[in-house]
Amino acid sequence: xxxxxxxxxxxxxxxxxxxxxxxxxxxxxxxxxxxxxxxxxxxxxxxxxxxxxxxxxxxxxxxxxxxxxxxxxxxxxxxxxxxxxxxxxxxxxxxxxxxxxxxxxxxxxxxxxxxxxxxxxxxxxxxxxxxxxxxxxxxxxxxxxxxxxxxxxxxxxxxxxxxxxxxxxxxxxxxxxxxxxxxxxxxxxxxxxxxxxxxxxxxxxxxxxxxxxxxxxxxxxxxxxxxxxxxxxxxxxxxxxxxxxxxxxxxxxxxxxxxxxxxxxxxxxxxxxxxxxxxxxxxxxxxxxxxxxxxxxxxxxxxxxxxxxxxxxxxxxxxxxxxxx
Amino acid sequence: xxxxxxxxxxxxxxxxxxxxxxxxxxxxxxxxxxxxxxxxxxxxxxxxxxxxxxxxxxxxxxxxxxxxxxxxxxxxxxxxxxxxxxxxxxxxxxxxxxxxxxxxxxxxxxxxxxxxxxxxxxxxxxxxxxxxxxxxxxxxxxxxxxxxxxxxxxxxxxxxxxxxxxxxxxxxxxxxxxxxxxxxxxxxxxxxxxxxxxxxxxxxxxxxxxxxxxxxxxxxxxxxxxxxxxxxxxxxxxxxxxxxxxxxxxxxxxxxxxxxxxxxxxxxxxxxxxxxxxxxxxxxxxxxxxxxxxxxxxxxxxxxxxxxxxxxxxxxxxxxxxxxx
Numbered sequence: 113x114x115x116x117x118x119x120x121x122x123x124x125x126x127x128x129x130x131x132x133x134x135x136x137x138x139x140x141x142x143x144x145x146x147x148x149x150x151x152x153x154x155x156x157x158x159x160x161x162x163x164x165x166x167x168x169x170x171x172x173x174x175x176x177x178x179x180x181x182x183x184x185x186x187x188x189x190x191x192x193x194x195x196x197x198x199x200x201x202x203x204x205x206x207x208x209x210x211x212x213x214x215x216x217x218x219x220x221x222x223x224x225x226x227x228x229x230x231x232x233x234x235x236x237x238x239x240x241x242x243x244x245x246x247x248x249x250x251x252x253x254x255x256x257x258x259x260x261x262x263x264x265x266x267x268x269x270x271x272x273x274x275x276x277x278x279x280x281x282x283x284x285x286x287x288x289x290x291x292x293x294x295x296x297x298x299x300x301x302x303x304x305x306x307x308x309x310x311x312x313x314x315x316x317x318x319x320x321x322x323x324x325x326x327x328x329x330x331x332x333x334x335x336x337x338x339x340x341x342x343x344x345x346x347x348x349x350x351x352x353x354x355x356x357x358x359x360x361x362x363x364x365x366x367x368x369x370x371x372x373x374x375x376x377x378x379x380x381x382x383x384x385x386x387x388x389x390x391x392x393x394x395x396x397x398x399x400x401x402x403x404x405x406x407x408x409x410x411x412x413x414x415x416x417x418x419x420x421x422x423x424x425x426x427x428x429x430x431x432x433x434x435x436x437x
Numbered sequence: 438x439x440x441x442x443x444x445x446x447x448x449x450x451x452x453x454x455x456x457x458x459x460x461x462x463x464x465x466x467x468x469x470x471x472x473x474x475x476x477x478x479x480x481x482x483x484x485x486x487x488x489x490x491x492x493x494x495x496x497x498x499x500x501x502x503x504x505x506x507x508x509x510x511x512x513x514x515x516x517x518x519x520x521x522x523x524x525x526x527x528x529x530x531x532x533x534x535x536x537x538x539x540x541x542x543x544x545x546x547x548x549x550x551x552x553x554x555x556x557x558x559x560x561x562x563x564x565x566x567x568x569x570x571x572x573x574x575x576x577x578x579x580x581x582x583x584x585x586x587x588x589x590x591x592x593x594x595x596x597x598x599x600x601x602x603x604x605x606x607x608x609x610x611x612x613x614x615x616x617x618x619x620x621x622x623x624x625x626x627x628x629x630x631x632x633x634x635x636x637x638x639x640x641x642x643x644x645x646x647x648x649x650x651x652x653x654x655x656x657x658x659x660x661x662x663x664x665x666x667x668x669x670x671x672x673x674x675x676x677x678x679x680x681x682x683x684x685x686x687x688x689x690x691x692x693x694x695x696x697x698x699x700x701x702x703x704x705x706x707x708x709x710x711x712x713x714x715x716x717x718x719x720x721x722x723x724x725x726x727x728x729x730x731x732x733x734x735x736x737x738x739x740x741x742x743x744x745x746x747x748x749x750x751x752x753x754x755x756x757x758x759x760x761x762x
Contacts, residue, residue: 139583140583140586140587140590142586142590143582143583143586194545194546194549197542197545198541198542198545198546216523217522217523217589218586218589220519220522220523220545221519221523221582221585221586223549224519224548224552224582225579225582227549227552227553228552228575228578228579228582229575229579231556231571231575232571232572232575234571235567235568235571235572235575236568239564239567239568242560242564242567242568243560243561243564243567246556246557246559246560247557247560250553250554250556250557250560253553254550254553254554257468257546257549257550257553258465258468260546261465261467261468261543261546262465264542264543265465265467
């Protein structure tokens with residue numbers, strides 16, 4: 113655990129020391145204060161650090177990797193601002209959301225300038241790799257929007273298959289993790305096969321992480337996890353656990369489950385968790401997570417660099433998987 | 438007038454023949470149908486044609502200019518989708534707005550993918566000019582967002598100075614016209630001085646055009662103009678005419694004007710136009726428009742190419758100024 117902290121913390125600090133400034137002019141004040149809001153709250157910065165790690169796997173860190181990392185973090189925060197408008201979210205990282213503080217129209221525009229600023233950072237990258245990086249970035253950016261669209265559509269659909277859900281999660285969250293690594297590796301000079309294996313590593317790791325996130329919501333130690341216990345259950349989110357339960361519950365139990373879903377208060381959380389346990393959703397989710405995690409590591413193994421160089425990525429992946437109780 | 442029609446129509450057709458296709462994949466259907474909606478309604482395509490004209494001023498048309506023109510038209514339509522959400526607009530080009538047809542969340546996301554797709558077209562430009570084009574594009578894109586923010590803020594402010602209004606109009610509409618020309622000229626190989634004069638030509642032309650737009654709303658031949666007579670007056674828009682009236686009306690007349698502004702029906706239109714005429718707002722606006730138009734032409738004169746090459750731009754500028762009754 114110490115190693116990964118040092119490795120991650122080292123790159124985090126390097127990233128932060130050049131990112132933790134204003135990214136926008138002073139005026140118009142309201143627009144650009146709104147655009148700075150989430151950036152100044154800091155975040156885990158996993159995506160930009162993955163980009164730097166992708167570079168370091170193949171070559172010493174380059175300035176271009178910082179431009180790309182800045183763009184990726186700007187893009188990620190742009191999606192948070194716009195998603196929060198769509199989801200009518202009130203809080204983010206314990207603070208008021210941008211649209212709650214500045215109004216929906218300014219939040220919408222602030223998101224727009226954040227996306228433009230992301231591309232402004234990319235445009236500083238040396239032309240040797242610029243077209244490739246732009247194309248990988250656009251591909252990931254479109255997929256993230258597609259994922260958000262599918263996520264919204266699934267909320268209003270009765271039946272969602274597990275494959276559809278995995279596809280949506282890949283688009284909405286995994287693809288950006290994967291692209292961050294791949295863009296970093298391009299800037300480090302990686303060849304196509306290495307780029308693709310790193311991309312697959314990131315994509316499968318992201319799916320494993322989402323399964324764990326869903327698992328912890330119901331079965332995790334809420335205090336350690338840092339999120340409210342049963343929050344997904346309260347909001348009737350179509351999680352991995354829900355979809356599995358719908359697939360395996362017998363008809364009688366399914367009726368009971370459907371009735372519980374209609375509840376509007378916290379008393380429904382524990383009975384639903386009991387139903388999950390009764391049909392083995394907890395063990396199933398653990399196994400599924402392990403399947404995607406193993407697949408991720410298999411792709412990392414295929415990356416043709418001396419294995420010691422991969423340690424920081426392996427440590428980071430393991431620490432992401434260790435968040436459970 | 439025939440010349441300009443031929444010149445404009447020729448480039449319009451060349452642009453349209455490669456733009457009038459789907460720009461997005463089939464799925465997710467709702468997201469990408471929303472993104473295609475305004476694009477398929479066609480438009481005047483003034484900005485992309487200006488980009489092509491900027492190229493043609495210095496060199497034969499290049500494929501890169503079409504990539505840039507596509508990006509500019511995508512960007513322009515992205516701003517329409519997001520502006521319509523912010524303005525709660527119901528109609529655009531005689532059709533339902535994107536958010537009315539597909540819902541606000543999908544419209545928001547559709548705008549986002551349109552902006553990403555704009556950059557995807559830019560990324561195909563040869564690396565010789567790519568960084569410069571990206572930087573000019575980002576500069577214009579941010580300014581357009583700043584203009585929309587200021588426009589919204591002005592609606593809720595009691596006093597707006599004429600200088601503030603000209604600045605807002607420049608940002609919101611002129612800068613993109615100017616940047617379209619300049620980006621085209623960069624791709625045609627223009628040097629910095631020529632680029633800047635073209636930019637100033639476009640910027641001043643845009644301001645003249647907006648003054649005319651405000652003028653025609655009150656004093657134009659509504660049928661010929663194709664917009665509803667007095668629409669700006671009905672919605673209490675802070676136009677050039679309004680700001681001038683506020684500056685020059687005597688106190689007594691100002692009270693009468695302020696009372697009329699509070700009206701909610703069409704009976705207020707004619708009395709307000711009479712007040713405008715009584716203090717010479719109509720003649721003032723004509724002169725102001727001419728001032729910016731002359732300034733635009735002066736900058737075009739400074740562009741160092743044989744004057745016959747400038748004819749299509751002069752003709753287009755004149756035809757834009759001829760829309761009045």
